[in-house]
Amino acid sequence: MSHVYEWRDGTVIPDPFTGLEIPDALHASLHRHRENLARLVRSLQSAGVSEEQIETSVTVVVESYRDELLRAIKTIMRQA
Amino acid sequence: MIDTRLSDPKLNDEQGRVLALQRYQILDTPREAPFDRIAGLVKAVMQVPIAIISLIDSERQWFKSCIGMGDTTETTREVSFCTHTIQAREPLYIPDARLDPRFATNPLVTGAPFIRSYVGVPLCTPDGYNVGSLCAIDTIPREYTPSQIEVLKSFAALAAEELELRRVAQIDFVTGAATxxxxxxxxxxxxxxxxxxxxxxxxxxxxxxxxxxxxxxxxxxxxxxxxxxxxxxxxxxxxxxxxxxxxxxxxxxxxxxxxxxxxxxxxxxxxxxxxxxxxxxxxxxxxxxxxxxxxxxxxxxxxxxxxxxxxxxxxxxxxxxxxxxxxxxxxxxxxxxxxxx
Known part of the structure; x- marks a missing residue:
């Protein structure tokens, strides 16, 4: 498993989660979120929702989940 | 219509359902942006005046987010549409509440906010309990396409995951105990x-x-x-x-x-x-x-x-x-x- 991230410009940064044990429940949540997001985009497209509204919906949902995810990760880091 | 409750024991396990809801520690907490944002998106995408994230407690429905219905925060379960929604796995869709014998005399239909159409999707926990509902409500009769209902199901899955992620953050991952x-x-x-x-x-x-x-x-x-x-x-x-x-x-x-x-x-x-x-x-x-x-x-x-x-x-x-x-x-x-x- 790689422990570095490489930006498009070639800059290499260490994986900030190296050494952090991610609980199974968080892995499962991340997996479900990814699936839910893909399902949302498919359903919005099928319902004929405008591209602009799809972009807004995805942005809002991703930002909300990100805030919650950061809170969860901070809690886990305090426990580690 | 097939009664899924017969083959799905968790739909009949009211005590387990309420305990599953309590695990989230969310009842009577203040309004929060992530849930309001999802309800706001439902209102915009479904083009309805009212969108609600409702959690069904033992004696009441309590709104984590309620867009378009003033400052209402809860109702009794007797008048709650969402109480019916959580009794099945599939969405509850009522094109015209006045024509539905279950709701025609409901005070929320005959009086404010004068609900006419309702579509609600259960909020399901990963272990299979319906703890609440995400619903889109209109004051006129409405027909929804299967694609539109699919959109609501997608938002409901995302709202349920927000709840679950909060719970994960409240668990000590070494011992499985609460933090x-x-x-x-x-x-x-x-x-x-x-x-x-x-x-x-x-x-x-x-x-x-x-x-x-x-x-x-x-x-x-x-x-x-x-x-x-x-x-x-x-x-x-x-x-x-x-x-x-x-x-x-x-x-x-x-x-x-x-x-x-x-x-x-x-x-x-x-x-x-x-x-x-x-x-x-x-x-x-x-x-x-x-x-x-x-x-x-x-x-x-x-x-x-x-x-x-x-x-x-x-x-x-x-x-x-x-x-x-x-x-x-x-x-x-x-x-x-x-x-x-």
């Missing part, structure tokens, strides 16, 4: 229940004896193995209504619902013996013991911190008394003694 913060919230709720309904409960605080020695001798991995084993053992012995919390290091709290001092003393003894019987694979096997402080709830406990401090005093007495034993907090003992026979 100190999550546990304190539960203790505060028990104090409120006592103040309002005089519902008894008891608090145990336990500390693993000489745990530092385990870490110093066998390393932190062995220490974590001990904590994991203790967490698993205690979780297995607790009732669904009890709460286990990791208060820090090797100290745990156990909140026993509907328990008297006598119940709590018996439970502490059972837990003490169970911990004493744990053997962690090692050469030689690692064994641990625990000391317990016990405190039954009383009028003197106004906050979680006060109650925990009192149970802690009893814990220190158990430690001073030689460890691997339990002690009752002085005020609990006095209360017990002063009760008429």
């Amino acid at each position: 100190r913060r999550g546990f304190t919230v539960e203790v505060d709720k028990a104090i409120a229940r006592y103040g309002r309904y005089a519902r008894s409960s008891a608090l145990l605080v336990l500390d693993l004896d000489h745990f530092k020695k385990v870490n110093d001798t066998w390393g932190h991995a062995a220490g974590d193995a001990v904590l994991r084993a203790v967490g698993a053992k205690l979780n297995a012995l607790l009732r669904a209504t009890d709460v286990l919390g990791r208060l820090g290091g090797e100290e745990f709290g156990i909140l026993l619902a509907e328990a008297t001092l006598r119940d709590a003393s018996r439970s502490a003894e059972r837990f003490r013996k169970a911990i004493e019987a744990i053997e962690i694979e090692n050469d030689p096997p690692i064994k641990v013991t625990a000391s317990f402080g016990i405190s039954a709830i009383g009028p003197e406990h106004a906050t979680a911190d006060q109650w925990l401090a009192e149970a802690d005093l009893a814990l220190y007495a158990a430690k001073r008394g030689g460890r691997n034993r339990s002690c009752i907090a002085p005020s609990s003992a006095e209360t017990q003694l002063s009760r008429p026979a």
